[in-house]
Amino acid sequence: MNGLLVLFLLIFVAALPVFLVYLWFRLARFPLPLPWFLFCLLSGAAALFIALLLQNFSPNTLLVNALTEELGRLLMLLIFFKILNLMGKGIPPGPAARADTTDAPGIFSTNSAVWGSVAGLLAGLGFALIESATYGAANMGVTLLRAFTAAPLHGACGARVGAAAAVCRDHPFPALLRFLSAAAIHAMYNFMLLLHGIPTILAIFIAFSALGSSVLFIHGTLKAAKE
DSSP, rough: OHHHHHHHHHHHHHHHHHHHHHHHHHHHTTOOOOOHHHHHHHHHHHHHHHHOOOOOTTTTOOOHHHHHHHHHHHHHHHHHHHHHHHTTOOSSSHHHHHHHSSSSSSSSTTHHHHHHHHHHHHHHHHHHHHHHHHHHHHHHTTTHHHHHHHHHHHHHHHHHHHHHHHHHHOOOHHHHHHHHHHHHHHEEEEEHHHHHSOOOOHHHHHHHHHHHHHHHHHHHHHHHHHH
């Protein structure tokens, strides 16, 4: 098969989770404006370039690479949330938004971890989409596997980082724990995927189980808010 055709196929596979998440929110009738959705994806794509810049000035290890990628995601989400606050546009409108109100200053309240998780999940998928294209151009050998596992991994880690970014002002310690958990999951995935002698299925299990817990948190919280 032509290399360019394979690359487009892999990008299509990597983009499938993006469409599935949007379909999930539409079918569940959760409030998710399309511009908000697209800007979350864009912030995740931009985070990849921040991570690459940070990696140029840091040791090339599995742990450092995980930390720089999550740090790049955190910085972009903080910028994204700040822009939303300045524009007066915060969490999407609807029952979930009305249930998530406090006297805390700013658009993102102290209870808005769920919408931070949504933003982070989408940012992670945007990150994975661009990363899959990069890997496809550089090394086809590992790209097929990453196309099926990178999106769940980055989505899961992004959800945790997004929640950390949303509540870091009012709850810095829980936010730090969320960020560190994302970095730890990411580092374990890198370790199990790239080192010889470790079954690849373990990396797949980590990626999908971490994504599953994030999806359950988001779905359960937003469903309860609707009721």
